[in-house]
Amino acid sequence: MLHTLSALVRNRPGVLADMALAFKTQDLNITSIACGETENPEVSRMVLCLEAEDGQVDAITKAIADMDFIIQMDDLARKEFVDRELLLVKVAMEPESVSRLMQVLEVFRASVVGMGETSITAEMTGDRERVDGLIRLLKPFGIKSLCRTGMIALKRGDE
Missing domain, CATH: 3.30.70.1150 (ACT-like. Chain A, domain 2)
Structure with missing residues (x-):
């Protein structure tokens, strides 16, 4: 199933690399990633698309939620967007x-x-x-x- 994750992250060096490593650790392939500053230059929005089962998405969301650079994380596949x-x-x-x-x-x-x-x-x-x-x-x-x-x-x- 295609999932779209949206994360508000602190805009600092290494965030993208750390995020990619978390997905690698869970053996998940990111099919699309886009990241850019929001209305607040200290915060970026990262949108990641991946093919995964619900359980895999729950596991990666939990793993990422504890990272110090994550401000907010949403699985948009479960919402209208x-x-x-x-x-x-x-x-x-x-x-x-x-x-x-x-x-x-x-x-x-x-x-x-x-x-x-x-x-x-x-x-x-x-x-x-x-x-x-x-x-x-x-x-x-x-x-x-x-x-x-x-x-x-x-x-x-x-x-």
Whole structure:
């Protein structure tokens, strides 16, 4: 099962390494990680995605909760949340397929941010399913290069 963990952490050196080590110790693979400062420059929000069973997530959450840099930890899979990911993708551009390629980008509300003689670079934000969908439709055109930010997420509502 896919889990999304959101942690408010003290913004100091070594936090990311310590967090990764905790996951390694529990033999869990992080499939996506994004971290950045919050409205308070002394605090960062770290969003981690992983495929794991509920028991494994409970174990890692307990192990991490005791670390001195953790301020708050939430398993967002158990709450309503909004998530986004940024995709940058460079796609081969053949004269006969430009129109079709542009239609695909338009359907996904992707923006063209660069164009060469044989390729086009686009950006798009959306949830994981939308990003995966665009990638799937761009593969037949020939993806030359791709970069994803990893998921960022916040709980919905006033919490």
